[in-house]
C-alpha cells in the first residue's frame with residue numbers, strides 16, 4: 001500500500017500502528033521522525049523491530065515517504081505541522097491519531113492557512129493507560145473503532161486510502177464531522193479520565209491514604225485504571241476540548257448533587273431507580289462495544 005510510512009511519535013499509538021502496518025504488509029519500510037529528546041524511545045523502537053530507522057532531520061525522514069501519521073500529544077501538533085511545512089508533498093498522504101480533532105484541524109489551519117487536502121484527521125478509539133513504544137501492541141486496533149473526520153476540502157481519495165489502511169489493520173471505520181467527534185468523545189473518554197484523576201487525586205491527598213488504598217479492591221482498581229494515564233497527553237486533550245468538557249462537568253456535578261440529595265432524604269426507591277437506569281445503560285454500552293460494526 002505504501003513504500004515508506006513515517007510515524008511521528010512512536011509511542012503506544014504510533015508504535016501499534018507501525019506494528020500492525022508491518023504485520024499486514026501495508027508498507028515496505030517504517031521510519032520515525034522525532035526530536036533529540038525522543039532518541040532513546042526511537043532507538044528502543046528499532047531494537048524492538050517496530051521501525052526500521054529514525055531521524056531528527058525532517059528532510060531525511062520525508063525523503064521517499066509516501067505516508068505520514070502524527071501520533072504525538074495534541075498540544076504538539078502545531079509545532080509538528082510547522083516542522084513538516086517546508087517538506088509538505090502533494091503526493092504524500094498525511095494523517096494523525098490525536099484524541100481531539102477540532103484542535104488538530106485548527107493547528108493545521110494556523111500553519112498552512114487552510115487544512116491541506118491530503119491531510120485526513122483520524123482517531124483510533126483504542127488505547128491504554130500505558131505510554132511509550134514498549135506498550136505498543138500489534139492487535140491494539142483489531143475489532144476497535146477508528147474515526148475519520150475529513151473536511152469538505154479533504155481529497156476523497158486520501159480518505160479512501162486511510163479508510164482502507166485502518167480496515168486492513170482490523171478497525172471498523174466511521175466517518176463524522178470534527179465537531180461531532182469532539183462532542184461525543186468528551187462524554188465517554190475525556191470526562192471519565194477527569195473523574196478518575198480527580199477521585200484518585202482526592203483520595204491520594206487524604207492523610208489516611210495508605211489505609212484507604214490497602215483495603216481497596218477490584219472496584220477501585222477498575223475505576224482508577226485510567227488515572228495511570230499520561231498527564232501530558234491528558235492535559236493537552238482537556239485543554240483542547242474544554243468547550244465540550246466543561247458543560248459535562250457541570251452536568252455531572254448536578255448528578256452528584258442529586259444522589260447526595262437522595263441520600264440525605266433516605267430515598268431508597270429513587271436511589272434504586274437511579275442505579276438501575278445506569279446499570280441498563282451500561283448493558284447497552286457493552287452490547288455496542290462488543291460489536292463495533
Ligand SMILES: NC(=O)c1ccc[n+]([C@@H]2O[C@H](COP(=O)([O-])OP(=O)(O)OC[C@H]3O[C@@H](n4cnc5c(N)ncnc54)[C@H](O)[C@@H]3O)[C@@H](O)[C@H]2O)c1
Nearest residue numbers: 009011012013034071072073074076098099127128131132
Ligand atoms: N493512549 C491512548 O489511549 C490514546 C488513544 C487514542 C489516541 N491517542 C492519541 O495518540 C497520541 C499519542 O498518544 P500515546 O498514548 O501513543 O502517547 P505516548 O506518550 O505513548 O507516545 C507519544 C510519543 O510522541 C513523542 N513526542 C512527543 N512530542 C513530540 C514531538 N514534538 N515531536 C516528536 N515526537 C514527540 C513522545 O516521545 C512519545 O514517544 C496522542 O495525541 C493521544 O491523544 C491516545
Ligand SMILES: O=C(O)C(=O)CC1(C(=O)O)C=CC(O)C=C1
Nearest residue numbers: 099124125126127128129189226
Ligand atoms: O483504554 C484506555 O486506557 C483509554 O484511555 C483509551 C481511550 C479511552 O477509551 O478513553 C483514551 C483516549 C483515546 O483517545 C481513546 C481511547
